[in-house]
Amino acid sequence: MYYQERLIFSEILVSRLKSETGRLFIQTHNFPDPDAVAAAFGLKELLETQGIHSEIIYDGELQRDALIRMIAQLNIPIYHWKQYELTDNDGIVIVDGCKGNSNVEDLVGREIAVIDHHKSLTTEDVELTDIRPDYGSSSTMICEYYQELGVMPSRAAASALQIGLARDTDLYTRGMTEKDLRALSFLYPFSDKDLVNSILRNNIQLSDLEYYKKLLENLMVYKGLAVCFLPEGCPQNLMGILGDFILSLQEIHFVGLFANNSGNISISFRNNWNDKDASGIMKTFTSGRGRGGGHREMAGGILESDTPPEPQKWFETLKAMIY
Ligand SMILES: [Mn+2]
Secondary structure (H helix, E strand, O other): OHHHHHHHHHHHHHHHHHOOOOOEEEEEOOOOOHHHHHHHHHHHHHHHHOOOOOEEEEOOOOOOHHHHHHHHHOOOOEEEHHHOOOOOOOEEEEEOOOOOOOOOOOOOOEEEEEEEOOEOOOOOOOOEEEEOOOOOOHHHHHHHHHHHHOOOOOHHHHHHHHHHHHHHOOOOOOOOOHHHHHHHHHHOOOOOHHHHHHHHHOOOOHHHHHHHHHHHHHOEEEOOEEEEEEOOOOOHHHHHHHHHHHHOOOOOOEEEEEEEEOOEEEEEEEEOOOOOOHHHHHHHHHOOOEEEEEOOOEEEEEEOOOOOOOHHHHHHHHHHHHO
């Protein structure tokens, strides 16, 4: 029954989008990561096979060299939304994020559908929603659409989706399910393994080491909890990478990173305790002074600019929430 319902979504989406007369945009979450870009690209190519044309847009910036290499080497046509004159008549499909989330810019246009694997509430004014928090990546969901519609992915799309899946599951170790495994085996014969492996294995660069240094110098640790504030700021996607690095320490099970990014405080949580939920902790932590959400294993958020940096207090609050 569950599978049947899911089978229908991609078909409903296609027939709904076919009835659109205006332009169609696929919007990733802000500061997109490989999974968001891959899911958008996979969906764009899939829709193309159904006679539906779309453009991929994002807000924020493309931050990591590995992501930029993926986009360049796979020829992924993704542009900042400011490249287009968006109008109220444009249709938007949001992937890897939900309308109303702090990391999804509310652009001009009509949100027709949301496709996401984050645990989040989407607003009722979106017509079609496919939200599966039990999936390791949005790329996995797009893979299932290919299978449901009987379409073979191009080499570029399969490679992108494989990178998205691998990255979001932290190389198949985080939130990985049998559905993700099935997606991987579906993609594997189609993808460019050398390219995929090269991008996956070269995820950081020399210029990142300055942040690693600051992180190690300022890390506060209490039992399995590690907290760090980067007062000079840090690109959001690098915060996730730094959090994963600290979480890979045997003794650490929860990481809270904070960075002063143009006035606001960006937050990134990583968790590998089974009985704790990073998303719930983030919601409580930011309640009344910011926003945030995510999954059990990882969450992101912001504290509004009127919140002064109080790293010691954040550390104490997290200690109290966790222990
Ligand atoms: Mn994702």
